[in-house]
Amino acid sequence: xxxxxxxxxxxxxxxxxxxxxxxxxxxxxxxxxxxxxxxxxxxxxxxxxxxxxxxxxxxxxxxxxxxxxxxxxxxxxxxxxxxxxxxxxxxxxxxxxxxxxxxxxxxxxxxxxxxxxxxxxxxxxxxxxxxxxxxxxxxxxxxxxxxxxxxxxxxxxxxxxxxxxxxxxxxxxxxxxxxxxxxxxxxxxxxxxxxxxxxxxxxxxxxxxxxxxxxxxxxxxxxxxxxxxxxxxxxxxxxxxxxxxxxxxxxxxxxxxxxxxxxxxxxxxxxxxxxxxxxxxxxxxxxxxxxxxxxxxxxxxxxxxxxxxxxxxxxxxxxxxxxxxxxxxxxxxxxxxxxxxxxxxxxxxxxxxxxxxxxxxxxxxxxxxxxxxxxxxxxxxxxxxxxxxxxxxxxxxxxxxx
Numbered sequence: 001x002x003x004x005x006x007x008x009x010x011x012x013x014x015x016x017x018x019x020x021x022x023x024x025x026x027x028x029x030x031x032x033x034x035x036x037x038x039x040x041x042x043x044x045x046x047x048x049x050x051x052x053x054x055x056x057x058x059x060x061x062x063x064x065x066x067x068x069x070x071x072x073x074x075x076x077x078x079x080x081x082x083x084x085x086x087x088x089x090x091x092x093x094x095x096x097x098x099x100x101x102x103x104x105x106x107x108x109x110x111x112x113x114x115x116x117x118x119x120x121x122x123x124x125x126x127x128x129x130x131x132x133x134x135x136x137x138x139x140x141x142x143x144x145x146x147x148x149x150x151x152x153x154x155x156x157x158x159x160x161x162x163x164x165x166x167x168x169x170x171x172x173x174x175x176x177x178x179x180x181x182x183x184x185x186x187x188x189x190x191x192x193x194x195x196x197x198x199x200x201x202x203x204x205x206x207x208x209x210x211x212x213x214x215x216x217x218x219x220x221x222x223x224x225x226x227x228x229x230x231x232x233x234x235x236x237x238x239x240x241x242x243x244x245x246x247x248x249x250x251x252x253x254x255x256x257x258x259x260x261x262x263x264x265x266x267x268x269x270x271x272x273x274x275x276x277x278x279x280x281x282x283x284x285x286x287x288x289x290x291x292x293x294x295x296x297x298x299x300x301x302x303x304x305x306x307x308x309x310x311x312x313x314x315x316x317x318x319x320x321x322x323x324x325x326x327x328x329x330x331x332x333x334x335x336x337x338x339x340x341x342x343x344x345x346x347x348x349x350x351x352x353x354x355x356x357x358x359x360x361x362x363x364x365x366x367x368x369x370x371x372x373x374x375x376x377x378x379x380x381x382x383x384x385x386x387x388x389x390x391x392x393x394x395x396x397x398x399x400x401x402x
Contacts, residue, residue, distance in 0.1 A: 011058065014051040034100045039130050072145050089125065116282065154221065159390045189225065193235045336387045
């Protein structure tokens with residue numbers, strides 16, 4: 001009986017299977033295999049998700065699976081009538097489905113749909129439509145919440161107590177709101193950013209050589225995160241950069257395997273960026289003089305202050321920072337907490353610079369996007385607080401037993 005896999009093992013296998021099969025779908029489509037091989041790989045993606053049901057005896061897995069199942073059901077019962085889901089992700093997915101090619105959007109038709117965006121999620125949406133045999137905008141839209149499952153399973157395995165995982169999920173629900181079910185991918189970027197931190201710190205805290213399965217989990221998370229949206233690679237770089245920086249400062253050690261796995265994981269995105277560049281598809285930010293725009297806004301009265309005000313609108317998000325400041329002695333002893341805070345603050349600075357140089361009307365851009373783009377910052381801070389309290393609870397239990 002001791003050789004049987006434990007619930008956490010099964011949950012980990014389910015998470016890795018979902019991530020690997022999603023990327024294999026992408027690889028098959030990139031190779032031009034848009035027929036039955038794609039459907040088989042997508043069915044494997046769903047089958048790996050069902051494997052997590054075998055691990056429900058673990059309370060952490062039960063929390064994650066239950067929440068994702070509810071979100072998927074709600075998503076299936078609601079239309080995708082918001083701008084990003086309808087005009088970007090589902091639109092690209094429908095083009096892939098009808099034209100039978102991963103590069104459908106590289107003709108730059110309808111440039112307002114951001115044709116330079118990565119197409120992993122639209123491909124999975126198109127694969128869902130192929131599986132049911134026809135296009136509709138409900139079943140494909142449910143891919144967005146379903147894609148949260150592997151990342152949340154990996155995050156759950158990084159916490160010892162299910163009560164603190166429940167608090168993290170509650171924070172996710174409060175911040176995500178309707179974006180969890182209406183097809184937006186900003187929630188997925190935030191969740192995968194936390195999963196990237198959790199898997200990277202697992203490698204960072206390993207004694208001796210890291211396990212191959214942990215390196216694989218980290219690389220798969222980074223690959224998927226970078227292929228979600230353009231900002232995915234930015235937040236991935238920020239998180240991994242501070243993981244390596246903290247290890248170098250604290251231990252005087254460079255984790256080159258983490259760096260190598262990170263670079264390898266970015267290869268699918270680099271291939272996509274090369275295809276976008278070769279097709280002459282532009283980006284609304286890259287094709288403008290952001291530096292000149294930023295200087296102009298810095299000289300304008302209230303321009304910079306307006307950005308800061310909007311970025312600090314959800315004041316309740318400062319609560320994790322306040323709690324960790326009060327418990328600063330414990331906080332600085334936890335590498336994960338330190339990295340999460342530094343990464344959150346650094347990505348906040350990146351957002352400030354992007355809004356400072358945006359070619360769009362500043363008020364409009366802030367009003368329509370800041371609640372979404374700020375999610376990685378907020379969720380990283382929540383995770384930092386949860387990890388701090390989780391470790392404190394584990395230490396108190398160990399002392400009680402002793």
